[in-house]
Amino acid sequence: MIRLPLLDTTKPDHFPDPRKALMDPNGLLAFGGDLSPRRLLAAYAQGIFPWFNEDEPLLWWSPDPRCVFHTALLKVNRSLRRRLAEVSWRVTVDHAFRDVVEACAAPRPGQAGTWIVPAMIGAYTHLYDMGHAHSVEVWQDDQLVGGIYGIAVGRLFCGESMFSRESGGSRVALTALGQLLQHWDFPLIDAQVTNAHLLQLGAVEYPRTEFLRMVAQLAHLPGQPGSWAGFTHLAQLPGLRGS
Structure with missing residues (x-):
């Protein structure tokens, strides 16, 4: 028991x-x-x-163990560069937070339900309104094709979920987020629980004791409070249009 x-x-x-x-x-x-x-x-x-x-x-x-991304290693690789050459996408930051969260909560193939329940959506939207939660959005014209959201605590970004409606949408959002965070000296994105998709995107595992040691340092460093909407230009990738 x-x-x-x-x-x-x-x-x-x-x-x-x-x-x-x-x-x-x-x-x-x-x-x-x-x-x-x-x-x-x-x-x-x-x-x-x-x-x-x-x-x-x-x-x-x-x-x-704990699954994390190193922001310095989130680069535009060959496959992503090819994808960006095929599409006409643009990236925004903190422009459609609730839309991203609700897209992450939508049913997915092979998934019976979602842990992003209404209470979670409301709680994280409140954190967004307070300047603690953030999203990166990927657009094709006026349609969301990918995105990611999470929580910033000090100089640690805690990724919650991401989604794609077009191939490469979540990878573009993740890579753009990594570029933005690296500029501000956020070294890690916490991806929480390991799965094959995250490892394919470049995540690595740390023993919990080591991860907690890093969290204790990063969470108490000065971060970037408030909306990140004005920093969209820092999250652009080669081949993307400006916001």
């Missing part, structure tokens, strides 16, 4: 030590609490994130 700590609703900054998360299921740490901005930001600053289905209680995770 699994015994999990129940979060104290009166202490939004308090979480159990993520090193004590379960091994099976990998990384399950606690349940309960809420999705208030203060609790969410405290969670990410400790290497913890919420992940639950609509019929489940609010669950908090810190898996081992």
Whole structure:
């Protein structure tokens, strides 16, 4: 029988030590609490994130190993360059946050449901309004063809989800985000749970202890608070039109 700590609703900054998360299921740490901005930001600053289905209680995770992207390694490779030569896309930043989140939550082939439930959409939209959550959008004319969103905590970007409606859409969004973050000396994008697609895009795995050490440093460095909409030019890639 699994015994999990129940979060104290009166202490939004308090979480159990993520090193004590379960091994099976990998990384399950606690349940309960809420999705208030203060609790969410405290969670990410400790290497913890919420992940639950609509019929489940609010669950908090810190898996081992941890999947991350190094922003300096997110480059325009040969296949992406060929794709950009075939299309007429443009990139924006923080122009359509909720649209990106809802696109990420939409049903996908082979996927029964989504963990991006209405409560999550509302909570992250609130963080966006406060200048803590951000999105990169890829457009073909006025149609979204790809995007990514996540949370910035200090100089760490915690990626939540990305989507493609056209081949290469999510890769372009991810690479543009990496370029923007590298300019600001954000070295990592936390991709949370490893899967084959993320590894194909260039993600690597770190032991949780090493990841938590990096989080403890990066989360307390000065970041880029507020909207990033004015920095779109920093996220352009060769072959893309300006916003």
